[in-house]
Amino acid sequence: MAAPEKPRQFLVPDKDANGCANGDPKGNPNVGPLGEPPGAPSRATQGADLGTAEKPLMVIGPVSAGKSTLLAALGLGPKEIKKTEALVYNRSLSIDTPGEMLAIPRFYNALILNSSRAYAVLMVMNGQQPIWLPSKIALALKSRVIGVVTKIDLAGPETVHKAELSLKNAGIEETFRVSPVTGQGLECLVERLGDLAWA
Numbered sequence: 001m002a003a004p005e006k007p008r009q010f011l012v013p014d015k016d017a018n019g020c021a022n023g024d025p026k027g028n029p030n031v032g033p034l035g036e037p038p039g040a041p042s043r044a045t046q047g048a049d050l051g052t053a054e055k056p057l058m059v060i061g062p063v064s065a066g067k068s069t070l071l072a073a074l075g076l077g078p079k080e081i082k083k084t085e086a087l088v089y090n091r092s093l094s095i096d097t098p099g100e101m102l103a104i105p106r107f108y109n110a111l112i113l114n115s116s117r118a119y120a121v122l123m124v125m126n127g128q129q130p131i132w133l134p135s136k137i138a139l140a141l142k143s144r145v146i147g148v149v150t151k152i153d154l155a156g157p158e159t160v161h162k163a164e165l166s167l168k169n170a171g172i173e174e175t176f177r178v179s180p181v182t183g184q185g186l187e188c189l190v191e192r193l194g195d196l197a198w199a
């Protein structure tokens with residue numbers, strides 16, 4: 001009699017070729033972030049340019065978190081960084097917002113409305129000086145929200161951890177650590193955004 005067939009097992013690497021975390025944010029190792037087979041090449045790793053996405057990428061976060069600097073590093077905003085005074089569309093590439101819009105609840109409607117135009121929202125937090133965000137605020141937004149802790153070139157592990165806790169408390173399940181100044185962590189973020197931009 002033939003031996004019973006063993007259950008099929010996937011051999012899944014924790015990290016992909018760029019060293020970025022593999023698997024979905026809920027921890028199922030047998031699917032990629034969007035349910036694709038693990039290890040499937042993303043558009044971003046195939047050299048796709050985030051600037052060619054049909055929809056913009058939106059950034060929200062406290063004043064001076066590094067939102068505009070991050071957009072510039074991703075090639076989605078002006079290189080010359082000035083204080084962002086209003087909600088701004090950088091052509092169809094990105095939607096930049098001033099930190100005050102997150103600090104003052106009467107602006108929330110504008111954030112929510114414009115978030116529906118974006119393929120994703122980055123909730124940006126200063127890794128050096130994190131602040132506590134309103135609980136579950138990300139759930140009100142109309143696109144997928146990804147957390148980004150910036151300034152990791154300046155920040156120590158304790159404040160970075162605090163920033164991540166704040167993002168989690170805001171209802172965000174997936175967070176990246178980056179420094180647009182040194183380039184740390186950007187490759188993994190770009191890879192993930194590539195998956196979302198052309199989903």
Ligand SMILES: Nc1nc2c(ncn2[C@@H]2O[C@H](COP(=O)(O)OP(=O)(O)O)[C@@H](O)[C@H]2O)c(=O)[nH]1
Pocket residue numbers: 061062063064065066067068069070081082083084099150151152153154178179180181182
């Ligand atoms: N060292 C360092 N400085 C950063 C980083 N990101 C932003 N900055 C600086 O932080 C300040 C505020 O950045 P900005 O992008 O204007 O913040 P925004 O108000 O969130 O748009 C600027 O002086 C940036 O040069 C980072 O990752 N590392």
Ligand SMILES: [Mg+2]
Pocket residue numbers: 067068069082083084096097098
């Ligand atoms: Mg700004």
